[in-house]
Amino acid sequence: MSSSWVETGIFEFIQLAKFDLHLFDPQMLLSAIIFWNRETRAFEFPCGFVFPTLLDIAAITGLTPLGDRFYPDIFEEEISIKELSITWDKKTYLAFINAHVGQPGTPVSPSEHIAFLMYWLSACVFCTPSLQVPKYYFTLAQALHLKKKVCLSKLLLASLYTCLEEASESLFRENGPQNLSRPLWLLQLWLNAIFEKKLSLTSTFTPTFELEGARLTTLTLENV
Structure with missing residues (x-):
């Protein structure tokens, strides 16, 4: 099916699933979420406002930022x-x-x-x-x-923002954060890219797959 995935524009993204995307640095994630402002939809770091963009998604996953908007309610099913x-x-x-x-x-x-x-x-x-x-x-x-030609990158970015909203809200619950879901793996890789130089994140492992997301998986602190 590789040729079909290439034509659809998801081949590189599917290959990324071969890496351990669920290796998290809990301290980094929780520390970052504390800085998430639910009104500005951005991280308010001391250096200024920082937030994930479609170009970040493209760099990490290989997905194109272009494509058709997906409307599931009006999509005509060609296969029943x-x-x-x-x-x-x-x-x-x-x-x-x-x-x-x-x-x-x-x-x-x-x-x-x-x-x-x-x-x-x-x-x-x-x-x-x-x-x-x-x-x-x-x-x-x-x-x-x-x-x-569905713009999967927009759906993924929207899901990430929903994830950040839910995670930020859960921090202020009386019983503390609950089990978080949605693409936390994407947040982890994005944070690895943002703080790679600041935290001196390095790894001796070099992935054979030439995709930024694959390289970023090796920079999670618990993996370094």
């Missing part, structure tokens, strides 16, 4: 959900994978490819809090399967 053999009663990540993986050596079917994209979007991109593959990712997965 009834035509696909997707099992909806097995939603946890492992169960979903086992239910839809094809036989080795056989061509990847549309059902298997869409199921993979749904899992990838749920577990590796947007990181659903339920640790399950929700049905609402079917429309987006189908659009990517059909090689639609």
Whole structure:
């Protein structure tokens, strides 16, 4: 499916999932979130206002900042959900994978490819809090399967901002921060890039994959 992913513009981003994106530096994350201003939608650091942009997303993930805006409510399904053999009663990540993986050596079917994209979007991109593959990712997965020029970078950036809003709000709850979800991995990589020189973040490991996000995964303090 690599040629299809290249044409859709998600090949490099999918390769990034091969790296440990869930290796976090909790102190760095919590310290940064304290500086998040929910009114200005920016980090108010001593050096000034700093915030993630589409160009940051492009540099880290390889996604293009261009593309069509995705409207799930008006997207015309070219493949009926009834035509696909997707099992909806097995939603946890492992169960979903086992239910839809094809036989080795056989061509990847549309059902298997869409199921993979749904899992990838749920577990590796947007990181659903339920640790399950929700049905609402079917429309987006189908659009990517059909090689639609969806601007995935905008969806990812919006999800990151939602993540920051929820994380900032949770810090001021009486019972403290709850389990945070959404793309915290992206926040970690972005912070690694922002503070790489300030914190002298270095690593002796050089990833074979030439993508900024892959290099940034090696700079997490617990990995240095």
